[in-house]
Amino acid sequence: MRAVIMHAPGDVRVAEREDPRLIEPTDAIIRLAATCICGSDLWPYRGADQPQDQHMGHEYVGVVEEIGEAVTTLEVGDFVVGSFVISCGECEICREGHPSRCVHAVFVDGEIGTQAEKARIPFADGTLVKAPGTPDPDLIPSLLAASDVLGTGWFAADAAGAGPGRIVAVVGDGAVGLMGVLAAKQMGAERIIIFSRHPDRQALAREYGATDIITERGDEGVARLKELTGGLGAHSTVEAVGTQESMMQAIRATRPGGAVGFVGVSHDVQLPGDELFFSAVHLHGGPAPVRRYLPELIDLIWRREIDPGKVFDLTLPLADAAEGYRAMDERRATKVLLTP
């Protein structure tokens, strides 16, 4: 089968790899219907992490081709959506609602890699969720979004306590930030303020429910947000970047007693304890427990109540993955869908 390999920063190629096979009785083999490139794939692409012939990709939807003998909730032919972290579904951490930190957790990225034609998914019962049927083709981008960016933006909004009567701020206008807007809107937020400088992303944010756009960043952006919120700041802030500046911007944008849901993968961030102490904000984040939200998200998509698939603004065949990476790196695309 063909798979996307990152040999070194900036060097992405499509190569032939052996087809995956069942190893454990809890495994499933899926044929991918669609996969995509994540904002977090740009960290190694830009050299912030060091890839070494890494098999890329962790977002996926597809059709079950084979199942191990211990798999009970899936059948061959089922259309499934999976999380970007493998989870057993049975350990104490999974049962407590944090499957992305399952005691058997495996990051799909690198270990498995779903920018490919097929993938072996361990703990299939705990990781994959069956769609109600074979989706109409126009639903596939939205279902694919659920496997990471939607699930992650949703978690960030949930961790930030978005809901009725709450003012939500969103730091980061990439795919996850935009999904945070969509999630906050679904959760009933009163007002949704996104920091964004890109007209196309601003337009999509508005479509997803943003009520205000702030083009300033950092402390200037915070000052502008305070002006818009009676000097108090947001109740709930989604942080979807992962830098020192974005984390401090998120914390400072949040009122005392409010909450920051942070899902941008932290790179070189140090949070000053005294400022965090006196901020009195709640902080919760990390790799999103997407599996917890998948049944609800699939249902919302199936009933066409949300359309997260619009976040994909470029679709390419898997063979052109390198061009997809370039387009995202150069900000010509927000998020690239790959068709295997």
Add this chain to the structure above:
Amino acid sequence: MRAVIMHAPGDVRVAEREDPRLIEPTDAIIRLAATCICGSDLWPYRGADQPQDQHMGHEYVGVVEEIGEAVTTLEVGDFVVGSFVISCGECEICREGHPSRCVHAVFVDGEIGTQAEKARIPFADGTLVKAPGTPDPDLIPSLLAASDVLGTGWFAADAAGAGPGRIVAVVGDGAVGLMGVLAAKQMGAERIIIFSRHPDRQALAREYGATDIITERGDEGVARLKELTGGLGAHSTVEAVGTQESMMQAIRATRPGGAVGFVGVSHDVQLPGDELFFSAVHLHGGPAPVRRYLPELIDLIWRREIDPGKVFDLTLPLADAAEGYRAMDERRATKVLLTP
């Protein structure tokens, strides 16, 4: 009146000061029935903060002597308990439950100072809570504890999500940590594990509900806690110290999806973003919104369901405040009550 003044690190004296007078119509003047020395008073005492002729003290119970004309919930002669932060009770932040970050917040310490015979309390309606009557003398230490250490330990346990079925860990065996144990017990925690090396504090912790004691610290302490919790860590961790080591110990002691309530005043703490990200814990802390909890705490004390006053292991007249500071600094006392 007499008041306790810290002139410089290690230099505490009792001096004559003018009696406080009503300034704003929302003020009350109280005559203190008891006050005390806080673990946080040791930061300036030891030179970590720079005191300059600072009027000390922020914990207090007493009798209302005068009220301004706008005060509506109190009368002269009422016995009251107050929070260590002045709060108006009416702004959006107060109404959202975070009075310690009220838009009119004033820290009693320094600005007001309750290690004294009398104190002027601004925003008396928003800050003070009336007891059901004049307390029996043996209840006074417990009511005094409510004004900071109990309220703070309670907030930490609440912020950490202590409750039925939860394993609670407590980092710090000072007065606030011990109050965290008491709070976790009241909230129904299944198991309460405290890190402590002091036999007298261990004994009080057991009395308040601790089920396990760990004498190791730092990463060794974390390893021991993991052993006791099936490798997973605590659901809820109370952090009541405020150092880099204690914060990291608290975060590492907590399982994914669990929560740290941190109330030790942060000194030279930097939290690594990547570790916090992958820890997947909730972090919430800061100056405790004690006023929110006071009605409930006063009620529990009045009905003699809790006995937080035991945390005071030395009582001295106000005139001997300097000896009280020395006793706490040298760890001869956990917490010192001063009788004006």
